[in-house]
Amino acid sequence: MPRKSMQTLSEPMYYVLLALTKELYGTEIMSEVRHLSHDRIKIGPGTLYTMLDKFLTAGLIKRTNKSLATKSYIITLEGKRALKEEYARLSTLILDGEKIMEVLI
């Protein structure tokens, strides 16, 4: 079933929003995502900035002026709401599968 844009987040998108719960530059976001995912998720600069543009358009993040040299970003209230929804959705998936996984394991 097709999903609306930003209705569910892909794995890289989820980690980028997680990372932007604090104010970060572009290169810092890439490092933070690697750190949060224990080096499992690597985001390239092209993917990152394309994603950031989409988040900005959807109002999930905003630009800040941490430095004059380069742009920084932070999550907005709307972004936090989307992040919480995604977290709840993922948690539901885990919970729904727990009982069955116990039997399988």
Added chain:
Amino acid sequence: MIFGKKNKDEVKEVFNFNYTDLSAIEEYLTLKEKEGLRLKEIDGEKMIFKKAEPRENIRYCAEIYVGSSGDDFLYSCQQEGWTHCGTYRGELYIFRTLQRDATDIMTDEELKMKTIRKRALLRPGNISCFILIFLRIFRFIMDVDMGLNESDIEYWLWWIVIGIFAFSPIFILTDYFFWLMRAKGALRQGEKVKYLSLKGVKARRLTEAIAFLVFCFASLAFVCIADVGQCEDYGVTYWLIIAFIGLAIFSLLSQFKTKTVYGKAVKILTLILVIEGVLFGTYMSVKVSRQHFESTAKIYNTINIPFSLSDLGYDEKDCTDKCMAHNITRFAQHYFYSSDYEAEGAENAPPEEYDENNEYMSYEVFVSDYPHIREKYINEKLKTYEKYGYEIKALDSSETLWDICYRETDEEGEDRWAGFAVKGNTIFFTDIMVDTKGENLFETAYEKLFEKE
């Protein structure tokens, strides 16, 4: 294609790739690197290479980025070990790196595919071609509304012109949709999206060049075979198609010999092509409407005939003698009147009202190099006689024979004849009213005056 050298350490080439050819671009730049040519920058439509010592472990990456953070994007790429080589049209970025473990610039397949999907379709070159094709088709539809139809050579010439300008965009679009189908299929399967390799790009270019050459030759053959007459716009069409054939041949040959310099010749050809295209398009656009024949034909009526029967290949004295013998005062320059008609100045003026006791003849001479216009003239003339129930007979417009096509009616017991005689590009139309005695002046006069060769 090699355009020529700015200085001996630089080589310029045309950027001849689509946005779906990212793998091909990377392969090509890697090959160039091995040949000792390193991409220095992209200037407009040109890639500028500089001579450099080849490096084996260099890796190139071509990606599309259309966001608003271009500077930050470049900075981040640099931080990840990528050196920016050049940008094509502000959205296709090319990087290189010596680091084997440098993070890929685009790591999300779906996001990458969606970005390319949109940009590949909206490339400025495609848009200008689509606008041009749309304008041509719009003009074509207007001409059809004004009477242009399948029997006109111009109808088919318009399709050839539209086809020539639409050829490349159609190829690009076809290639694009095939790629899109494969990309969506790969994403559904959880696989990596494939972009056309250098081999695939060469095969596509070769196919396009051959197909275009075949199309141009077919167009030229059609123009040669069709009944084109001696008109200037057909001459322009010949040159336009021949120029396109030349371009297609160079394009085809350049697929095989990348080191040979075809650039200057292609430049000249392209310039000739553009100039011809503009002239041809302008000429066709201002061409007279099919409803009016002024610029494409001349109508001579009984008042202003500038030439005599001898100009049409007839002996005027002989015709005049024959006219006199049948009570016809003069021929080819005035109306005929019977000897009973004695109005002042009648010899030079048409009768204001028909007198059933008079016999008179009027005529027109129509000249056009277009067969379809000659037919239209005849059909337009015949329309005025529709109310009399005229029947159409076959018209032979061969170059060597006069032939007659006439109609008759029996309305109120009156015979009225309208006759066409056609020789080459000249139509002779006569409208005879015969008197109620039934004497067929037209038929008699015609038999006497126009003997079949």
